[in-house]
Amino acid sequence: MTDGIDTPDRRGRTGLDHYGRDLTRNPRVRIHDVEVLSCDWYVLRKTTFDYRHADGHWSREQRENYDRGDGATILLYDAEQRTVLLTRQFRLPAYVNEHPDGFLIETAAGLLDGDAPEEAIRREAAEETGHVVGTPEHVFDVYMSPGSVTERVHFFAAPYGPGTAAGLGGGIAAEGEDIDTLELPFTEALAMIRDGRIADAKTIMLLQWAALDGPFRAREQGVS
Structure with a gap:
């Protein structure tokens, strides 16, 4: 057996x-x-x-x-303040593969665990950032590493602000999560892609979507 x-x-x-x-x-x-x-x-x-x-x-x-099942991720943004809300947590696989300290800056994300993608990402956003968002915008679905991993990630975006703050975030301590939140100017987040401080694929994809087709498109045209 x-x-x-x-x-x-x-x-x-x-x-x-x-x-x-x-x-x-x-x-x-x-x-x-x-x-x-x-x-x-x-x-x-x-x-x-x-x-x-x-x-x-x-x-x-x-x-x-x-x-490992399918997952979902979300970019939280404030279009008026021109900021994004990201997370920072330790990732052992990155640490053992030459990342300086293993702490990656990322968009909130998690596995579906049997929930619909929209429901799962609202749960993960609340757990990791403390913000309860409404109906998120679906951006696209992506196979992140199709040569060896079956996972498909559902990408979303949603506005955040004082009205969506409902808790401290930080993740689920019982599951070993120890997550910080970072509120960054959108232009700084783009600069962090260029200099390597943001090296997470899903985060880069959502930030570039925000610049090309998303909430910061008009204001960020011409940024190289």
Whole structure:
């Protein structure tokens, strides 16, 4: 008996080796086998499949894919004050891969955990920043690392201000979160992308969206 396959793992899941086995949307791909390599909290699988190349020949391929569920992120902005509200927290993977101290400046974000994307991001914004936003604007959905991670992130934006402040934020201490909030002028946030102080992909994408198509578009035209 194997946890996550025949018996529940620590999150109560079974049948984790069935993921992707029945996919038929792409006639050039035939799933052959799915093996669960790890299911501690998230799931690491090795999938064996047959792939038909552009010249018509088939090959047997294997890929590992990491499944942590889908997520959502949100840019909180004040268009009148020309500021954005970001977070700062320690990220071990960045720290072990040459980031100076592992503390990344980011937009509020989190996993869906079974909720709809809009509901999840309103929850995460409140937990991390203390601001309760109304209906957020959906910006786009992105596969952040499609070569190895299944996660799709739903991007949102919403205004914040004194009227949305409802708590201290900081994240959920019981889950090990220790999150600071930073209110920054939008032009400074853009400068922090250029000099490397902001090095998180989802944050860069939302800040650039805000400059190109979002709430700061008219005021930031011509900024290089």
